């Protein structure tokens with residue numbers, strides 16, 4: 001019986017993250033989602049990391065920002081019949097590999113698009129990452145209170161550029177000053193928008209049925225008529241929602257609204273709780289583990305350092321894949337082959353750090369890490385399997401790192417390799433010289449590394465520019481061919497922190513040429529731990 005209760009609870013979990021381009025409205029929508037989850041009372045209480053923060057901010061400020069970002073790292077709240085876990089994806093200067101890796105720890109994603117702009121660069125990249133696991137995607141077209149692009153054109157752009165079919169669930173009635181609300185295609189209702197009520201949950205003003213004469217009264221007869229004509233076209237020309245295609249990551253339900261005006265966010269949450277998957281199974285080297293498996297298991301997808309000035313600790317974030325964590329339980333740390341008792345894991349109910357008594361499949365817990373936990377580590381209740389699918393991603397920015405005091409080369413190398421194990425940056429050692437090259441996905445990480453090298457490893461380092469555009473991990477079954485490749489391409493080859501062969505390309509053109517010239521070599525954009 002108790003087991004059945006646990007299964008019911010697991011099935012109510014919805015664990016998701018938001019993907020968007022900076023300034024599309026992720027912070028604002030997060031705030032409104034928390035408002036609906038009754039995790040906050042009025043909007044305006046979640047501090048965003050605004051675009052005015054710069055990568056060159058001093059450490060205290062960085063730490064404060066990180067402090068903010070950890071309390072919002074994972075947010076758990078109830079909505080409808082579900083318990084929702086929202087994982088933060090660092091977005092502005094703190095954009096990093098963690099942003100990518102967080103997407104491997106969720107079961108669905110919400111894509112937020114600025115409806116005045118359409119599909120933007122960062123969204124494209126993040127969608128590419130969700131494709132690794134065919135994650136189901138919901139879409140929110142934001143800022144309808146402003147003049148936006150034509151909604152049909154926006155759907156076409158998403159379909160063309162992101163290769164995902166769109167199924168509008170709601171449809172906007174006007175935009176900008178003329179934004180009147182949305183028509184809920186599935187429910188056949190018009191939900192009317194009232195401006196200036198963004199800080200609270202609004203009273204719902206609903207007209208049942210598109211043909212209801214109240215529509216004329218509410219939005220005027222000219223608009224009512226053109227809306228009916230438009231919808232006839234839209235419904236004819238667009239995809240119907242199909243749950244199977246959604247779950248396969250091939251079709252996205254689309255909602256329209258304004259996060260700032262707190263309109264439409266609840267429609268999206270209704271869709272998320274109704275359709276998004278409960279905790280999904282994960283692959284391991286010994287087969288699949290499902291959320292319903294009785295024994296506890298989980299994996300580490302992110303390690304965050306120096307988050308709270310009062311606790312100078314590091315937190316390892318674990319996605320619970322199966323079973324249940326209870327306070328004080330013993331876990332098996334698979335990589336170390338050792339049992340560990342976890343008495344003080346952290347949970348993230350309603351945006352607060354609090355001591356977790358309990359967490360179940362789908363939830364995230366934070367483990368205090370004193371250097372023994374790495375990205376990708378698996379914890380179980382005794383079994384010795386290892387979760388797959390928590391990769392490193394090819395860095396997009398590179399700098400050569402150099403010591404101020406050349407005698408400390410050993411410490412520098414040790415520090416960099418340890419920091420790379422935490423997953424914030426990657427380190428590469430070219431085959432042909434003694435350079436050390438730091439690669440990152442987001443620019444803030446470079447500052448963090450220099451600061452931590454100084455405080456934790458007592459080495460002062462500086463960066464120099466280096467001409468590298470991208471990296472690929474290289475592999476080949478045939479060791480003879482691999483040797484030949486190493487000889488011919490040595491000028492561009494390096495070893496990463498875990499001694500994997502990596503091609504550092506000065507330009508994309510160079511990379512494409514290398515791929516062409518060495519057809520027997522495989523080039524990978526991600527690397528499994």
Ligand code: GDP
Pocket residue numbers: 020021022023024025026027028029048050091142143144145146257258259260261
């Ligand atoms: P993030 O960078 O994606 O987290 O974006 P924010 O939530 O910080 O929003 C960026 C800017 O857009 C802020 O100035 C918000 O107030 C504004 N914004 C967000 N949603 C809306 C909206 O629905 N309408 C309008 N007019 N502005 C919005």
